[in-house]
Amino acid sequence: MIAFLVLGLLAVLALLTLAHWYLWRRLVRDVSTPGGWWRRAGTVLAVLLPLLAVGALVGGRALPLAVERWLAWPGYLWLAVLLYLLLALAVGEAVRPLLLRLPRRHSVEPTTLEEKETDESSVMAPSPERRLFVARTVAIGAAGAAAAVVGNGTYGVLRGPRLKQVTVPLAKLPARAHGYRIAVVSDIHLGPILGRAHTRRIVDTINGAQPDLIAVVGDLVDGSVAELGREAEPLARLRARDGAYFVTGNHEYFSGAGPWVDFIRELGVHPLQNARVELAGFDLAGVNDIAGRDQGDGPDFGKALGDRDRARTSVLLSHQPVTIHDAVRHGVDLQLSGHTHGGQLWPGNYLAELANPTVAGLERYGDTQLYVTRGAGAWGPPVRVGAPSDITIVTLASLQV
Template sequence: MFIALFLVVVLLLVGGIHWYLWKRLVKDVVTTRRGRRVGALVVTLLGVLIPVTMVGSRVLPLEQQPVLAWPGFLWLALMFYLLVTLALLELPRLALRFWAGRREPQPVDNSVDSSVIPVDSAGRAVQGTVDGQVTAVDSPAAGVSGGAVGSAAAEGAPVDDAPVDGGPVDERFDPARRLLLGRSLAATAGVLSVAAVGIGTWQAKSAPVLKRVPIRLAKLPASMSGFKIALVSDIHLGPLLGKAHTERIVRIINSVDADVVAVVGDLVDGSVAELGPAAEPLQDLRARHGSFFVTGNHEYFSGYQEWIDEVNSLGVRVLRNERLDVQGLDLAGVNDVTGEDVGDGPDFAKALSGRDASRPVVLLAHQPVQAHEAARHGVDLQLSGHTHGGQMVPFNLLVGLEAPVVSGLGTVDGTQVYVTRGAGFWGPPVRFGAPPDISVIELHRA
């Protein structure tokens, strides 16, 4: 019942957004019936494309998914930015209408001197003379009602191409000016949205930025100053990101000569059978003290136990609510909170209890929200991902409502938390304002 209700709400939301886009991008800028019908058909098909893409990404074989994923997810991103920009442009639209409303309408002199208008014996106004004979207008209303349709027909244009009746004319804001405003705002929204999606697509498919982040820990032994942890998250292997994506990430990580490699969840969006070959390059990761992995929420949608076994087989140790000693540093890892639904959730007590409190502890946990519990167990530094840095600005503002740290370094209840933006993407192949990254955490004694 809940799922059905959720789907209804989503469909209504998608439908409402597309109605708004039709109103601003078609109704406000197209003046013919045929044009509006074509626009309505296009907007309807694009609206249907979104749920079809969502369903197809779950039921189609992986190799067939890109056929829907590319157009469907790109339109989803473009729809989002059109919605945002058009909503923001409502402010100048309202301001211009308000300004027009304050203008005094120009007085119109409707008085007519009947003495200069000849009339015939039937009382009809004489229109003119031809060879000395007068001609009259039988019905003034007929001359008006013929309107644009009549003129269009006279010119040989089909009725469907005639201008649509815009309804009552607002004398304070004439139709021509209203049309110009609608077209100008629609063009502005279109250019800005296409630019955002274009730049975001380029960023999403580009190599992750390598960030070097110095972090100071009070308990860190002086001998470990400069200890490097290569941190990567949210690789998101799937229909649009495959083996070449993994190979590029491995090359970047291996270039930094890290002491430890930490992969903090959301490696895949599919089964081992589908994506096992794409993950194989992880076996080439090089670090002095090894490579480690903790589960993210997407592993629990993709056969988590199979992936745990697969990652372990690639030489990347999965930390499942456990810790180990690395040269006087406690390195711990906990499962993602999504695992609670299948009895495989995080166990901070198991991972952190009974340790020497004088030693620094670095915790690998997929979601930044887990930092609250980490702080209660005295964690010095938590390394996380999950947020994608918002992936598409201004989504970072919404992500910030849940995550205590969206990207970069922050502090939660006295525990330092560093959140990488991740190396891949989920859903739209677009990362606007939040480019992918791989972070090199350099630990220093405070």
């Protein structure tokens, strides 16, 4: 196992080294002169930025939160910029040959054979000046595109999630529960970047929607209670007629799930640890995240759902969508999940599809429906592209109305 982790780390470092060498070549060497200020500054950045990124990635497990904050902002943001710089430069590689072959504009048309041959050879073999101009054009265009994409994606995260409305028809739901509204929030990811102000924005948005019940579906934190308890305290202001409920996500098990469950309970949010409560019109159940299996605290569907009355509608809170197949076997009507972030950074949604049955939205699996929220925060880079953060108001609809 250790050998596998070491090989994985070496592979990641090799990819980062190769990516930064390519960026240095296209954004520094090709656009500057030897010994110039940009050549020197760009070379320093090509070494410093990947070190900050690696520090941000590993610092959360090895450094105090106060120190991690200094690495997280520049390191994680650079990872997002790196992704879109590489994508933009890939487009630039396709455009570059076309720009190099564009004919020069002439004020006077060539008349002699020698002039025509000279003109044709200049098209076939671009001058050093043309190569420099094209290199700078592609570099500036790629940098501008990456900055715009990452800037807009960062604004979307820091602004806070927006409300999304979804209606889910349920065959067994009694008429008296028609229109019941559940605020689903997941993947808040309090940590070195997102803190107390982020929690307040989420609480204010949920309370403003006046839901009947609030479901916090895991990945609340990236750190210990001692480090992040203050950042989570605004959750005590959550208000709903039938209360607020919480299930663990995989990041809780990285951060100390037991202390966090106790702290959440102190804030007035009810943890559902492989447990179920009967509400007017349906059963609400919750299971621990599958990451808890390594700590002897994994999901127990039999305990949460085994002895219930299957004539009643059941709604299950489970952080990861992959548990949908267990939900189907236990006759769950609706599973509410998060975890995927909707891919967070396009084209990450295609990778998320490889590991999750549903990346975002509502889908049906047999008689069970699964809804996956994109989450209210961000892990790693505080950036979202093509996957805006959300808090979803899930409205239950009875077919008996």
